[in-house]
Amino acid sequence: MTDVAALLRGTVLDGLPVEEDVGGALVVQDIDSGLILPSWQAARSLVPETGRWPVMIVPEEIHGDPSPEEVATLETAATTMDPWSVFHPPVADRHDYDAALGDPVLAAHVTTMLGDFTGTRQWFVPNAVHLALLPTPRPWLAPGWLRYYGAGDPTRWTALTAALWQWNQRYGAELVAWWGTMLQFVVSRPPAPGDEAWELAGQLSAVGGSL
Secondary structure (H helix, E strand, C coil): HHHHHHHHCCCCCCCCCCEEHHHHHHECCCCCCHHHHHHHHHCCHHHHHHCCCEEEEEECCCCCCCCCHHHHHHHHHHHHCCCCCCCCCCCCCCCCHHHCCHHHHHHHHHHHHHHHHCCCCCCCCCCCCCEEECCCCCCCHHHHHHHCCCCCCCHHHHHHHHHHHHHHHHHHHEEEEEEECCCCEEECCCCCCCCHHHHHHHHHHHEEEEE
């Protein structure tokens, strides 16, 4: 813990209390809610040194205490399980979507209209924010420690791990925040409009049922 606190010196997290939590996790407390993304980026840049994936959480959000064997099982399942046999993407009519893709003017309008919802400007910001440093450098293993309302049993925790792994591999999706009922990511390789984006939209709808 002392080593982690030392690594945080000179960053936006410098001087904040670091406490031990459940399952070998560390928690940096009292994050400035106006600095959620910069705080996460500071901890993300240190993953090669800390070996810990940073996730923004609300207080008392860490519930899991997985054994090394359970973590290894999750790791294997992440790369072998089909998450969409558990989370079932909806079958939806593509007519309006295809119509927008076929009309450049309409497509540009829709892209502009939805821009705020595909970036970080509309991200949820809770009243109290902590930063969990999970004892793994792999973001897709977060369900071993954190619980999501859309994955309320071990089978769905495992399926969520596989979904997070797929999104990371395909789109460079990195988990930033875990608010219990809401997950937030940054993405380095978003899909272009078309079949792949439509498929991803269905997957997001299946995991986030209120979308």
